[in-house]
Amino acid sequence: MHQKFGLRIGKYSLQDLQKDLIAGLIVGVIAIPLGMAFAIASGVKPELGIYTTIIAGICISLFGGSKFQIGGPTGAFIPILFGIVMSYGLENLLIAGFLAGVILCLMGIFKLGALIKFIPRPVTIGFTTGIAVIIFTGQIPNFLGLSNVKKHELFLDNMREIVQHLHSLNIYSVGTAIICLITILVTPKILPKVPGQLVGLVFSTLMATFLYPNHVATIGSTYGQISGVLPHFNIPTITFDRVTHLIQPAFVIAVLGAIESLLSAVVADGMTKDKHNSNKELIGQGIANMVTPLFGGIPATGAIARTATNIKSGAVSPVSGIIHGLVVLLVLLLFAPYASKIPLASMAPILMVVAWNMSARRVFYNVLATKTGDSLVLMVTFLLTVFMNLTVAVEFGLILAVIIFTKRMSDIMVTVKILPNHENDKMESGIVTEKHDCPQLSIYNIEGPLFFGAAQTFETSIMNTINYKPKILLLRMSKVPFMDTTGESYFSSIVKDFSKTGIVLVSGLNQQPAAILKKTGLYDLIGEDHIFEHTNDAIDYALSQVNRTKCLGCKHFAFRECQMYSKSNEIENKSPHLFNGRRKVEIESRNAPI
Known part of the structure; x- marks a missing residue:
C-alpha cells in the first residue's frame, strides 16, 4: 500500500488506515442514496448510479491527482445525461461517457488542466445555478406523487406536464416527502456526524412501508427490483458513425467533468493546505469514465460535497475513496432488495436539497448586482441552461464573455x-x-x-x-x-x-x-x-x-x-x-x- 500511494501520501500508518476507514464508511453511506437519486433523475435505473459510485469512485481515488477526491455521479450531469438518454438512448449514453473519458485523458496528457481556470466565473455560476433549477423542478412530480407525468428534454415542456397533472396529487407521497425533508434538515443539528440523507431515506421509507403500504410509487414499482449482483462487463459497439454522432455530447460531458472535478480538488486543497495535480486528476477522471461504462455505469466526476465530507471525517489519503467504493459495493450485495422499497417521494427531497446547496445563490446575486458585462454573461448562461440546454448555454456564455472581454480590452x-x-x-x-x-x-x-x-x-x-x-x-x-x-x-x-x-x-x-x-x-x-x-x-x-x-x-x-x-x-x-x-x-x- 505504501508503494502504491507513496507518491501522494508519503508514509502510511495503521492510524492513518483507521482514519480512512471511518471517513470511507461515512462517505460511502452518504453516496448510496445520492447515487440512486442521480441515476433516476438522469433517466436510467437506480442500480446504474450505484455501479458508477463503486467503479468510478475507486478508479478516481486510484489514478486521480487529489488525495481526498471522492468521485461518482453528480447533480451537474443530470440535465446532460437525461438529454442524451432521451435523444440517443442508454447504450449511446455509455459510449458518450467512454468518449468523454478518452477526451479527459487526452486533456491530462497534453497538460490542459490549467486551461480550465480560463473559463469565466459568471459562466460556471450561471450554468451551475441553471442546473440546480432543473434538478429542483424535476423532482416536483415525485414530491407531489403525480402520476402519468412524461419527462421531456425542455424545461417548459416539463413545467407544462406538471401543471396538467396537478389533479393527480398523492397526499401520501407529499407526506412521505415532507417527512424525509424535515429529517434531512433536522438530523445535522441533532446528530452532526450522522448523514441526514440516509436517515431521512430510511425513516420515510419505514413510515411509508408500515403506515400506508402500496399508496406511494417506489423504486421497485417504477423501475423493477434492484439486482444485488455485481455489474456485468460489456464492451459497447463503437462505430465511426456513432463516434461522430456522439462526439459533441461527449465533449460537453468531458468539459463539465473537468470543471467540476478540478473545482472539487481546489476546494479540497483549501480545506487541507494540500496541492493537487490537475493534469493527473484529469487522467484519473478519464480512466474512471472509460472503465465505468464497460460495467453499465454513467459518467462521473469529482463530487464537491462528498469530498468535503471525506475531509471533515478525517481522511488522510486516497484509501478513504477506495473504501467508500467498497462500502457501497457491500451494501449493494447485502441490502439491494430492501432498496427497491424506497419511495420515489423519499428520493425527491434528497435531490432538492442537493440542488439548493449547489445553486450558489449568494454569488449569483452578487454578480447580478454589479450590473456589468459579467451580469449579462451570468444571466444569458443561466437562462439558456434552463430553457435550452447546457451545451448551448456554455457555448453562448463563453462567446459572450470573450466579446465583452475584447470590448473591455479595446476600451482601455x-x-x-x-x-x-x-x-x-x-x-x-x-x-x-x-x-x-x-x-x-x-x-x-x-x-x-x-x-x-x-x-x-x-x-x-x-x-x-x-x-x-x-x-x-x-x-x-x-x-x-x-x-x-x-x-x-x-x-x-x-x-x-x-x-x-x-x-x-x-x-x-x-x-x-x-x-x-x-x-x-x-x-x-x-x-x-x-x-x-x-x-x-x-x-x-x-x-x-x-x-x-x-x-x-x-x-x-x-x-x-x-x-x-x-x-x-x-x-x-x-x-x-x-x-x-x-x-x-x-x-x-x-x-x-x-
Missing part, C-alpha cells in the same frame, strides 16, 4: 498626444493645444494591449491627428504589454505610411512586442538606431533631426530648446554642449525611466 487602449511639462518634468497630454505643440515632432503615448480588438482604433487615433505630416513621429510604448499579429499589421501600416515622408521613432518597447516586430521584419524596417529604451533619449535624437530653419520664429515652445531654436539656430553651433545629455533632467525625472 489609449492613444494620446503628449508633450513634456516643464513645471514637473513629466510627459502629459493635457498641455497639448493648438498653440502649444511642435509642428515637426509628434509624440504619442500608447497604453494597453495592441491586439485585434483595439488595433484599428489605435491606427485611426494616430492617422487622424497627424494629417499635417510632421517630420518625426515618436511612439512611446512602454505601457503596451502585448501585441498580436493584427496589432502588428496596423502598427506596420502606420510605420510604412509615415516613413515615406518622415522618421518613426519608438521608445520603451517591451519584450513581447519587440519579439513580434523582429519576427515580421518590422523591427529592422524601423531601424535599431530609431528604437530607444527611454523616451528622453528618443527626444534628444529627434531634436537633432528637426529642420532648424522651420524653428525660427516658432512660438509653440513645446520643448525647452524651442526658445533658443526660435531665436537662432546658431546657438547650437557655438555651444553644442548645451544640448548633450541634459534632457534626462529637464524633460523627465531620472527616477522614472520610460
Whole structure:
C-alpha cells in the first residue's frame, strides 16, 4: 500500500488506515442514496448510479491527482445525461461517457488542466445555478406523487406536464416527502456526524412501508427490483458513425467533468493546505469514465460535497475513496432488495436539497448586482441552461464573455498626444493645444494591449491627428504589454505610411512586442538606431533631426530648446554642449525611466 500511494501520501500508518476507514464508511453511506437519486433523475435505473459510485469512485481515488477526491455521479450531469438518454438512448449514453473519458485523458496528457481556470466565473455560476433549477423542478412530480407525468428534454415542456397533472396529487407521497425533508434538515443539528440523507431515506421509507403500504410509487414499482449482483462487463459497439454522432455530447460531458472535478480538488486543497495535480486528476477522471461504462455505469466526476465530507471525517489519503467504493459495493450485495422499497417521494427531497446547496445563490446575486458585462454573461448562461440546454448555454456564455472581454480590452487602449511639462518634468497630454505643440515632432503615448480588438482604433487615433505630416513621429510604448499579429499589421501600416515622408521613432518597447516586430521584419524596417529604451533619449535624437530653419520664429515652445531654436539656430553651433545629455533632467525625472 505504501508503494502504491507513496507518491501522494508519503508514509502510511495503521492510524492513518483507521482514519480512512471511518471517513470511507461515512462517505460511502452518504453516496448510496445520492447515487440512486442521480441515476433516476438522469433517466436510467437506480442500480446504474450505484455501479458508477463503486467503479468510478475507486478508479478516481486510484489514478486521480487529489488525495481526498471522492468521485461518482453528480447533480451537474443530470440535465446532460437525461438529454442524451432521451435523444440517443442508454447504450449511446455509455459510449458518450467512454468518449468523454478518452477526451479527459487526452486533456491530462497534453497538460490542459490549467486551461480550465480560463473559463469565466459568471459562466460556471450561471450554468451551475441553471442546473440546480432543473434538478429542483424535476423532482416536483415525485414530491407531489403525480402520476402519468412524461419527462421531456425542455424545461417548459416539463413545467407544462406538471401543471396538467396537478389533479393527480398523492397526499401520501407529499407526506412521505415532507417527512424525509424535515429529517434531512433536522438530523445535522441533532446528530452532526450522522448523514441526514440516509436517515431521512430510511425513516420515510419505514413510515411509508408500515403506515400506508402500496399508496406511494417506489423504486421497485417504477423501475423493477434492484439486482444485488455485481455489474456485468460489456464492451459497447463503437462505430465511426456513432463516434461522430456522439462526439459533441461527449465533449460537453468531458468539459463539465473537468470543471467540476478540478473545482472539487481546489476546494479540497483549501480545506487541507494540500496541492493537487490537475493534469493527473484529469487522467484519473478519464480512466474512471472509460472503465465505468464497460460495467453499465454513467459518467462521473469529482463530487464537491462528498469530498468535503471525506475531509471533515478525517481522511488522510486516497484509501478513504477506495473504501467508500467498497462500502457501497457491500451494501449493494447485502441490502439491494430492501432498496427497491424506497419511495420515489423519499428520493425527491434528497435531490432538492442537493440542488439548493449547489445553486450558489449568494454569488449569483452578487454578480447580478454589479450590473456589468459579467451580469449579462451570468444571466444569458443561466437562462439558456434552463430553457435550452447546457451545451448551448456554455457555448453562448463563453462567446459572450470573450466579446465583452475584447470590448473591455479595446476600451482601455489609449492613444494620446503628449508633450513634456516643464513645471514637473513629466510627459502629459493635457498641455497639448493648438498653440502649444511642435509642428515637426509628434509624440504619442500608447497604453494597453495592441491586439485585434483595439488595433484599428489605435491606427485611426494616430492617422487622424497627424494629417499635417510632421517630420518625426515618436511612439512611446512602454505601457503596451502585448501585441498580436493584427496589432502588428496596423502598427506596420502606420510605420510604412509615415516613413515615406518622415522618421518613426519608438521608445520603451517591451519584450513581447519587440519579439513580434523582429519576427515580421518590422523591427529592422524601423531601424535599431530609431528604437530607444527611454523616451528622453528618443527626444534628444529627434531634436537633432528637426529642420532648424522651420524653428525660427516658432512660438509653440513645446520643448525647452524651442526658445533658443526660435531665436537662432546658431546657438547650437557655438555651444553644442548645451544640448548633450541634459534632457534626462529637464524633460523627465531620472527616477522614472520610460
